[in-house]
Amino acid sequence: MTIINHFHRILHGGDYNPDQWLHIPGIIDRDFELMEQSCCNTFSVAIFSWGQIEVEEGKFDFSWLDDIFARCAESGKKLFLATPSAAKPAWLGKKYPESCKVRSDGHRDFWGKRQNNCLTSPIFREKVRQINRKLAERYANHPALGGWHISNEYNGEPCCCDLCIRKFHEFLKEKYGTLENLNKQYWSAFWGHHLTDWDQIHPLDGSMNTARLDWRRFITANTVEFFRMEIDAVREFSDAPVTTNMMGYYDPLDYWKFVPYCDFIADDCYPSWYHGETEETAVYFAMLHDLHYTMLGKPFVMMESCPGIPNYRPYVKLRRPNEFQREMLLALGHGADGTMYFQWRKGFGNCEKIHGAVVGHDGGDQTLAFKRVADYGNKLESLSGIVDSAKAPEAAVIYDWESNWALDLTNGFGGTETKKWQETARLHYRALWEKNIDLAVIDSDQPFDSYKLIVAPMLFMLKKGVAERLKRFVENGGTLVMTYLSAYVDENNACFFGGNPGGPDLRRFFGIWNEDIDGLEPSSDQTLLWNGKKYRVSDYAEYLHAEGAEVTGVYGGEFYKGSPALTVMRQGKGKAVYLAARTGLDFLSDFYGKLLEETGIRPVLEGMPTGVKASRRTAANGDAYYFLLNMTEEPQTVVLPRELREIWGTDTLRKSVEIPSRGGTVLKG
Numbered sequence: 302m303t304i305i306n307h308f309h310r311i312l313h314g315g316d317y318n319p320d321q322w323l324h325i326p327g328i329i330d331r332d333f334e335l336m337e338q339s340c341c342n343t344f345s346v347a348i349f350s351w352g353q354i355e356v357e358e359g360k361f362d363f364s365w366l367d368d369i370f371a372r373c374a375e376s377g378k379k380l381f382l383a384t385p386s387a388a389k390p391a392w393l394g395k396k397y398p399e400s401c402k403v404r405s406d407g408h409r410d411f412w413g414k415r416q417n418n419c420l421t422s423p424i425f426r427e428k429v430r431q432i433n434r435k436l437a438e439r440y441a442n443h444p445a446l447g448g449w450h451i452s453n454e455y456n457g458e459p460c461c462c463d464l465c466i467r468k469f470h471e472f473l474k475e476k477y478g479t480l481e482n483l484n485k486q487y488w489s490a491f492w493g494h495h496l497t498d499w500d501q502i503h504p505l506d507g508s509m510n511t512a513r514l515d516w517r518r519f520i521t522a523n524t525v526e527f528f529r530m531e532i533d534a535v536r537e538f539s540d541a542p543v544t545t546n547m548m549g550y551y552d553p554l555d556y557w558k559f560v561p562y563c564d565f566i567a568d569d570c571y572p573s574w575y576h577g578e579t580e581e582t583a584v585y586f587a588m589l590h591d592l593h594y595t596m597l598g599k600p601f602v603m604m605e606s607c608p609g610i611p612n613y614r615p616y617v618k619l620r621r622p623n624e625f626q627r628e629m630l631l632a633l634g635h636g637a638d639g640t641m642y643f644q645w646r647k648g649f650g651n652c653e654k655i656h657g658a659v660v661g662h663d664g665g666d667q668t669l670a671f672k673r674v675a676d677y678g679n680k681l682e683s684l685s686g687i688v689d690s691a692k693a694p695e696a697a698v699i700y701d702w703e704s705n706w707a708l709d710l711t712n713g714f715g716g717t718e719t720k721k722w723q724e725t726a727r728l729h730y731r732a733l734w735e736k737n738i739d740l741a742v743i744d745s746d747q748p749f750d751s752y753k754l755i756v757a758p759m760l761f762m763l764k765k766g767v768a769e770r771l772k773r774f775v776e777n778g779g780t781l782v783m784t785y786l787s788a789y790v791d792e793n794n795a796c797f798f799g800g801n802p803g804g805p806d807l808r809r810f811f812g813i814w815n816e817d818i819d820g821l822e823p824s825s826d827q828t829l830l831w832n833g834k835k836y837r838v839s840d841y842a843e844y845l846h847a848e849g850a851e852v853t854g855v856y857g858g859e860f861y862k863g864s865p866a867l868t869v870m871r872q873g874k875g876k877a878v879y880l881a882a883r884t885g886l887d888f889l890s891d892f893y894g895k896l897l898e899e900t901g902i903r904p905v906l907e908g909m910p911t912g913v914k915a916s917r918r919t920a921a922n923g924d925a926y927y928f929l930l931n932m933t934e935e936p937q938t939v940v941l942p943r944e945l946r947e948i949w950g951t952d953t954l955r956k957s958v959e960i961p962s963r964g965g966t967v968l969k970g
């Protein structure tokens with residue numbers, strides 16, 4: 302299925318804000334010329350246009366939007382029409398102050414800015430429903446409508462107004478049924494915090510780990526409910542696909558909960574490409590792209606990216622040659638069917654006037670940014686075969702929002718600077734990505750059966766049923782790697798009775814007892830000895846006992862020298878591996894290299910030099926597309942394992958291929 306029905310093209314375009322330019326004659330005509338020149342075919346409109354459409358309460362002006370729709374229909378372009386709930390008009394915020402968020406210090410925001418709405422407020426919901434219905438009614442059957450861009454980057458900063466808190470209490474009633482049950486789950490005898498009324502539950506009470514966890518769950522649930530309300534309003538008239546643009550690893554919202562209501566996944570990506578950080582940056586975004594492909598198991602859209610550098614970065618660098626195309630190819634190679642920009646034309650005023658855009662303040666086609674976008678856009682036609690093509694990952698990394706929240710809200714193990722769950726997941730991902738294999742990124746609620754290898758880095762929380770599902774995965778022949786700080790708490794952030802990991806049953810399954818954890822200060826010289834080599838260990842080393850597992854790696858220092866640091870337990874047709882210490886990329890790279898051999902997971906293309914990374918997409922007709930990216934600042938020659946056709950900027954059969962410095966290419970075969 303294509304992202305936009307019957308539109309078999311890689312989506313290319315971006316956020317378009319023509320309503321900022323209505324007072325300057327000729328601009329919109331010029332926009333449409335430049336769009337043609339750069340082969341842009343899809344735009345998101347009206348994202349922040351509520352105030353330009355509903356100019357006064359109940360008084361609407363669609364004239365400028367009608368014009369944009371007409372021009373797009375005429376020129377064969379598509380529009381993702383946004384519901385404008387992210388930023389409300391001044392009249393609305395002034396007249397209905399309850400539509401603004403109350404911050405944790407009790408102060409209500411003033412109407413300005415954006416994404417500062419109370420999503421519970423009945424009047425705000427009603428006003429959003431009305432404007433969404435108006436838009437849907439008007440444009441549902443328009444040939445230029447490609448889909449619905451619901452709101453913009455929903456914000457997970459809580460609103461702490463009385464309504465939201467009361468709704469949170471209702472959420473808890475629904476979840477726990479009785480106060481007695483809640484008291485039990487909340488371990489509320491601690492500090493004598495036994496609760497005798499629902500309204501005594503304060504979401505910001507730092508002593509109540511589980512209440513705070515539930516508060517985060519509530520914020521996601523309330524935002525998803527709002528998202529669904531927005532979709533329902535649109536659906537009264539239109540069945541075009543819907544999405545909302547996510548913000549990568551954004552911690553306050555568990556994006557997996559939005560997935561069932563999205564027809565396709567959209568994400569906003571803003572890398573910086575600083576010198577010396579190329580691979581880290583590529584890994585950061587490759588993992589996100591894999592997450593977004595995995596969410597619906599089909600291509601997603603990189604809804605925003607920047608042809609320059611965002612203005613909020615410490616160094617707003619000019620893009621170095623080829624970097625921009627490599628960034629776009631990274632997204633396509635990892636499963637995007639569209640790469641779009643924020644934004645089409647740079648405005649003259651306010652807080653984003655210096656942010657990179659396709660068309661600059663000169664308004665012409667001679668800027669680096671425009672020429673690069675046009676060059677890329679013109680080449681994109683050669684890749685139309687990748688539209689709707691698939692990835693086939695045999696390995697998955699678990700990245701679980703709720704588990705991360707639980708660890709974050711648990712006092713102990715140092716602070717976020719040592720816990721570093723996101724960096725840890727990425728380091729494991731990176732060790733695998735460097736081997737040029739296809740990867741999935743899942744949370745612990747997703748099916749496990751299609752993988753040969755599952756990596757669970759710091760899966761602190763085991764939700765109901767997860768231990769059983771992981772066990773089944775292993776017994777059926779899978780390899781599971783679980784690390785330190787995994788399986789410490791259940792879904793209520795309560796510790797397991799009977800020891801770690803995960804209580805007696807899982808402990809038996811792994812054949813180990815994780816008695817305690819040694820928090821290592823930076824000067825520690827603890828090591829892990831494995832396969833005849835010594836690797837540095839930092840931050841965390843668990844004090845483990847083997848209870849049936851084979852010990853394959855041991856600690857090199859401290860009073861527990863020689864005790865297990867890495868264990869393997871065979872169960873059924875598979876194995877459960879436990880890595881008890883935090884290591885660097887050196888160990889993970891060696892360790893996963895061996896594990897991939899054992900599990901028979903092959904690179905998508907053999908023989909890549911270090912510094913060149915490969916990913917693959919396969920079309921329904923069997924055509925494979927290989928994306929080769931040069932992560933170095935030198936050109937690279939790649940000798941191919943077989944003859945392949947280079948289709949990026951050329952159409953030539955090759956036995957070896959040259960990739961320019963910081964560049965990329967695409968091969969078919």
Ligand code: GAL
Nearest residue numbers: 453454569571605611643656
């Ligand atoms: C995104 C947002 C856009 C724009 C962009 C700038 O987060 O959705 O509207 O502000 O950032 O980088």
